[in-house]
Amino acid sequence: MKEPEDQLRTIIDTIPTLTWAAHADGSAEFFNKRWLDYTGISEKEAEKWGWTTTVHPHDRTRLMDYWHTLSASGESGEIEARLRRWDGQYRWFHARVEPLLDERGSVIRGYGLLTDIDDLKQAHEDLRTREQELSLIVETIPALVWCADKDGRLTYVNQRVISYIGSPFEELVDCGWLRFLHPQDEEMTQQAWSESVATGHFFQARSRLQRSDGVYRWFQLMGQPLRNVEGLMVRWYGLLIDMDDYEKTQELLREKETHLSRTIRAATVGELAASIAHEVNQPLAAVVANGYACLRWLSMQSPNLVKAQEAAERIVRDGNEAGEVIQRIRALFKMNSAKVARIELNELIREVLRLMSDELTRKRVIVHTELQSDLPTLTGDRIQLQQLVLNLVLNGVEAMDSVADRQRSLTVQTSLDDSANLLAKISDSGTGLKDPEKAFEAFYTTKENGMGMGLSISRSIIEAHKGRLWAVPGKTWGTMFCFSLPISSGQISAGTTAATCPLDQD
Amino acid sequence: MADQFVVAIDDDHRVRQSIESLLESADYSPLVFASAKEFMKSGMLARTACLILDVRMPGMGGIELQHRIRSERPLLPIIFISAHWNSQSREQALGEGALDLLPKPFDAADLLELIRKALMHES
Numbered sequence: 244m245k246e247p248e249d250q251l252r253t254i255i256d257t258i259p260t261l262t263w264a265a266h267a268d269g270s271a272e273f274f275n276k277r278w279l280d281y282t283g284i285s286e287k288e289a290e291k292w293g294w295t296t297t298v299h300p301h302d303r304t305r306l307m308d309y310w311h312t313l314s315a316s317g318e319s320g321e322i323e324a325r326l327r328r329w330d331g332q333y334r335w336f337h338a339r340v341e342p343l344l345d346e347r348g349s350v351i352r353g354y355g356l357l358t359d360i361d362d363l364k365q366a367h368e369d370l371r372t373r374e375q376e377l378s379l380i381v382e383t384i385p386a387l388v389w390c391a392d393k394d395g396r397l398t399y400v401n402q403r404v405i406s407y408i409g410s411p412f413e414e415l416v417d418c419g420w421l422r423f424l425h426p427q428d429e430e431m432t433q434q435a436w437s438e439s440v441a442t443g444h445f446f447q448a449r450s451r452l453q454r455s456d457g458v459y460r461w462f463q464l465m466g467q468p469l470r471n472v473e474g475l476m477v478r479w480y481g482l483l484i485d486m487d488d489y490e491k492t493q494e495l496l497r498e499k500e501t502h503l504s505r506t507i508r509a510a511t512v513g514e515l516a517a518s519i520a521h522e523v524n525q526p527l528a529a530v531v532a533n534g535y536a537c538l539r540w541l542s543m544q545s546p547n548l549v550k551a552q553e554a555a556e557r558i559v560r561d562g563n564e565a566g567e568v569i570q571r572i573r574a575l576f577k578m579n580s581a582k583v584a585r586i587e588l589n590e591l592i593r594e595v596l597r598l599m600s601d602e603l604t605r606k607r608v609i610v611h612t613e614l615q616s617d618l619p620t621l622t623g624d625r626i627q628l629q630q631l632v633l634n635l636v637l638n639g640v641e642a643m644d645s646v647a648d649r650q651r652s653l654t655v656q657t658s659l660d661d662s663a664n665l666l667a668k669i670s671d672s673g674t675g676l677k678d679p680e681k682a683f684e685a686f687y688t689t690k691e692n693g694m695g696m697g698l699s700i701s702r703s704i705i706e707a708h709k710g711r712l713w714a715v716p717g718k719t720w721g722t723m724f725c726f727s728l729p730i731s732s733g734q735i736s737a738g739t740t741a742a743t744c745p746l747d748q749d
Numbered sequence: 750m751a752d753q754f755v756v757a758i759d760d761d762h763r764v765r766q767s768i769e770s771l772l773e774s775a776d777y778s779p780l781v782f783a784s785a786k787e788f789m790k791s792g793m794l795a796r797t798a799c800l801i802l803d804v805r806m807p808g809m810g811g812i813e814l815q816h817r818i819r820s821e822r823p824l825l826p827i828i829f830i831s832a833h834w835n836s837q838s839r840e841q842a843l844g845e846g847a848l849d850l851l852p853k854p855f856d857a858a859d860l861l862e863l864i865r866k867a868l869m870h871e872s
Contacts, residue, residue, distance in 0.1 A: 521805075524832040525761045528853035532767035535857030539774035547774075554770050561763045 261326075261336070261357035263294070267350045269310045278357070283329025299325035299333050310340070314350045317342050323364075326357065334361035387483035391466070393476045395440035404483065409455020425451030425459050432464065443468050443476050452483065460487035497605065526565040533557045586623050588657055588665055588728070589614040595632045596655070599640075606651065608640055613656040621665055622731035627704045634701045635669045635724045642673025642722065649720075660727050664710075670723040675716055701726075753798035754780040755864060758788050758814070759830070760806045764853070768801060775861050785809035785817075794818055797825060799867045801860070804831040804838060804850070815845055826867035830855055 255262055256276035264273040270291045279286060282297045289297070298306055302324035313320050319341045325333040336357040343352035381388050381401050390399035396417045405412060408423055415423070424432055428450035439446035446466035451459040466481030537554035540547045596603070596610060603610055636653065643651040652672045660666035705712040710728040717723055755777040757768045765781040772779035780797075782788040786808055800818075802811040809817075811829055818825060829842045829850040842850040848863055 521832045524853040526763055528830070528832070528855060529761070529763035529767040531854040532764070532771045532857050532860075536767065536770040536774045539771075543774075550770065550774065554767075557763070557766060557770075561767075564763070 261359075263355050263357075265310075265353045265355070267314050267352070269307065269314065269353075272352075281328055282326065297327045299327065301325075306338075310353070313340055313342065314353065317344055317348060317350050323360065334359060335364045336360060387462075387485075389466075389481045389483065391440075391479040391481070393440075393468075393478060395436060395479070398478070407452070407454055423453045425453070427451075436466075439466060439468075440479075443470075446479070446481065449486065460485060461490040462486055522568045523565060526561040526568065529561040530558050530565065533561065582624055582626070583622055584625060585620045586625055586628060587620055588618055588628075588667065589616075591625065591628055592632055592655055592657065592667070595629055595636060599633070599636055602640065603653070606640055606643070608643060608651045608653050611652060611654045613654070615656075615658045618657060618659060618665055619730045621728050623708050623728065627707065628728075631701050631704045631726070632667075632669075634698065635726075638698065638724070639669055639671035639673065639722075642671045642675075644673075646673055664727045664729050666725065666727045668723050668725045670717055671721040672717070673721045675720055676714060676722050752796055754778045754793065754796055755799045755801070755868075756780045756782065756788065756793065756797045757801040758782045758785055758806070758811075759801075759803040760784060761803075764803070764830075771857055771861070772864075775864075777864070785811070785814040788814070789817070794821060797822070799864050800825060800827045801864075802827055802829050804829050804842070805833060812842065812845065815842075815847065819846075826864075826870070828860065828863050828867070830860075 258275075259277070261278040261281055262275040263271060263278055265271050271289060271294045274286060274289050274294070279289070282289065282294075284293070284297065287293075295303060295307070306322060306324050309320065309322050319339070321337060321339045323335060323337050326336045327333050337360045338355055338357050340353055340355045342350045343354065345351050382403075385403075387404045387407060388399075388401040389397060389404060391397045397415055397420055400412060400415060404415070408415065410423075413419075421429055421433060428448075432448045432450045435448040436446060438444070446464070448464045450462055450464060452462045453459050463484040463486045464481065465484065466479050468476040469478045469480060471477050533554045537551050537558065540551035540554060592612070592614065596612070636655075639653045640651075643653075649672060654668070654670045656668045656670075658666050702712050705726055705728070708728055710726055712724070712726040715723045715725060755772050757765060757772070757779065759765050759768070759781070760783055762783070765783065769779045769781045780791075780793060782791065784806060788794070802814065804811040811831075815827055827847045829847050830853055831838065831850060832853045839850040848867055851860060851863075
């Protein structure tokens, strides 16, 4: 049975701290086994003031001063200092000191615990270094960085944001940043942000952000939530990417594209028309002039038969040439051998809408489709029918160009007209047609730059397919273009030429 | 009048031939050229009594030629004929001092009448 003192001793030597006891003046009285094992010096060497040699020279004075302060005040305290290990290495320790007071309140003893915090300190150091590095990265990378708390309130922006906005962080914090968005984009961006904050979904918005000089530039706003181990959102991290140059370039490209395609279209058709006029009018002019000349030669006092004959021969020659020109023009207008195949009307319509999706989005046109499922397939030329649908959709979109007070909506419907025909309707919410019939006349156009061949060609295509195309004014506004196409139940005959010559008068 | 010509400039040989025959049948001395450049090189400007001019020609067009000869022959009667005719080009031609712009195929009688009036004025 151990003596109580032995028991105590065992406890003191086992508890996982370095323990010591000192007199009021600081001279050491006792060190536990761990302390001795750690420092590697003997009790004899450590007692009284010997222990101070184990304290790091830089910390010694600070430690002693602190001890004297404590002994004078009688208060407990804590301090960090480096203690030398038996192998010469210094390690950081946290010292907790408790005084023992007598009845009069004077310090008679001091007891202390030393806890090895070296690893912890190192970890702190590493953390601080990493934080500094991170801070440097965040400030240096060529991006605008922001942080928000889990409730969506802005908590941090990097220097680039401050520089761009030209206002101090105080004006951005919480929800202040909304002020710097373009008024037209503010609501949408705020909604998107609120939704992301509520759901934790990736945040994305395109918005104009005001620069320090007042100019608005397009930005892509992005944010990602940081979650803790339980999956709860802790904070948001995000970027602001300057998209202005990109947007401006895109806008320019689109404009140029539109302009170019319009120009090409106009040029092509205009050139064609001019070329036709030229080709035909030259020989005709010659025929008329020769005819007149011929008559004059014959009706002279003394008729010049030679000249008259020459003139007549030229009439025949030039007349034939004019005829040939007309033949060539007819050949031009003939569509190339139509490739006839089975076509799914709905699928064709969807494809055209897909092709147009960029343009539709850009023009803020909302498309509604009510395509009856299980429509029978029809026989026709895919390219021509695509052209038809494209023309009608384009028409609808252009009709809504000036619409600003209501939604621009394009509705496409398909259905079975009767047992033999498919029916399609394309409606817009645009300005409407004053004269629905006239719209189909070639070159009739109310469009600024348009060459009104579109609807005329559309009608040609429909007629080649033995269908019908007509226009009906919309209920409140706009126009509904309708076309019906027969579901051919006969054999598919490839190589059928769809002659659609507007010069054919028979 | 003997040493004065009615000149026609048109790049289309069929039109040239027909006008030449027409003018001859009306007892004028015709000269025909295939291009404005040819005409200028010929040096016949001084002896041209009346000019029949196609608007659209490769190289120098009719309107440009009209400008070029303005300084030398400000009062030379010019009649334009054109395969591409629109109200704009007619206005422009008239504005520049032409007698008229006839669309092809033109009425031969109209053309001869214009020439007759022009030459009457001159003499």
